[in-house]
Amino acid sequence: MTAFTLDVRLDADTYSVTDLALSRVLLMNDARFPWLILVPRRADCTEWLDFSTEDQQQLLQEQLRVMTVLQELTGAHKLNVANLGNMVRQFHLHIIARFETDLAWPGPVWGQGVREEYVEAKTHSLISALQRALT
Amino acid sequence: MTAFTLDVRLDADTYSVTDLALSRVLLMNDARFPWLILVPRRADCTEWLDFSTEDQQQLLQEQLRVMTVLQELTGAHKLNVANLGNMVRQFHLHIIARFETDLAWPGPVWGQGVREEYVEAKTHSLISALQRALT
Numbered sequence: 001m002t003a004f005t006l007d008v009r010l011d012a013d014t015y016s017v018t019d020l021a022l023s024r025v026l027l028m029n030d031a032r033f034p035w036l037i038l039v040p041r042r043a044d045c046t047e048w049l050d051f052s053t054e055d056q057q058q059l060l061q062e063q064l065r066v067m068t069v070l071q072e073l074t075g076a077h078k079l080n081v082a083n084l085g086n087m088v089r090q091f092h093l094h095i096i097a098r099f100e101t102d103l104a105w106p107g108p109v110w111g112q113g114v115r116e117e118y119v120e121a122k123t124h125s126l127i128s129a130l131q132r133a134l135t
Numbered sequence: 136m137t138a139f140t141l142d143v144r145l146d147a148d149t150y151s152v153t154d155l156a157l158s159r160v161l162l163m164n165d166a167r168f169p170w171l172i173l174v175p176r177r178a179d180c181t182e183w184l185d186f187s188t189e190d191q192q193q194l195l196q197e198q199l200r201v202m203t204v205l206q207e208l209t210g211a212h213k214l215n216v217a218n219l220g221n222m223v224r225q226f227h228l229h230i231i232a233r234f235e236t237d238l239a240w241p242g243p244v245w246g247q248g249v250r251e252e253y254v255e256a257k258t259h260s261l262i263s264a265l266q267r268a269l270t
Contacts, residue, residue: 056195079184080218081218082243083217
């Protein structure tokens with residue numbers, strides 16, 4: 001079994017928030033959208049179908065937990081949940097807080113304009129709030 | 136409890152394939168992408184979080200089953216799985232077979248160009264194959 005290492009592109013584009021039982025929780029470094037990414041710490045998985053039944057169950061539980069926290073912290077109008085993986089094959093699940101006033105609404109966020117990196121102080125407070133809620 | 140009725144826009148854009156225990160399975164009428172949509176027959180749900188624990192489990196099982204069938208029928212290079220719901224609020228889960236040669240690759244399919252309706256004979260054979268595999 002290959003050891004898990006985070007994809008270099010996911011690593012470059014995100015901040016690490018915390019590790020849940022199965023998944024690493026990442027914050028996309030894009031101040032335009034509150035955008036979390038779950039990456040199960042399993043090597044060589046690209047589809048939901050590649051995980052064991054136990055991991056699929058755990059992933060669903062972690063998805064729901066992260067959705068709840070993100071909804072409560074942001075008051076989002078809608079959450080977008082997606083595994084696409086057309087560019088980065090390592091399985092990763094997007095959980096994004098959407099607002100009727102955001103820059104991409106009502107379209108999806110992928111491929112919309114240019115990522116805006118967080119100002120450092122804002123990132124720290126957001127990551128701290130997520131860590132408190134998730135651990 | 137409000138009775139379930141399929142959203143009019145989902146109804147207009149799709150063919151009905153079959154009803155699983157929880158979800159109606161729809162085929163998006165877009166010949167560019169093999170694209171299924173699961174709609175749990177529950178009124179007034181917009182998020183994964185709105186369903187009971189039992190329904191969440193069942194929805195995951197139906198998602199996995201439909202992914203397996205779509206993968207086997209199409210030989211997709213990647214499956215895209217998403218609940219967005221920014222435009223149509225009735226909960227619906229997209230399960231889309233993606234190919235490195237398709238028109239939107241590697242971007243997402245939403246908002247890409249214009250939907251191409253199926254030729255009728257092709258639809259019938261695809262729906263029949265899906266029905267055989269799912270029932």
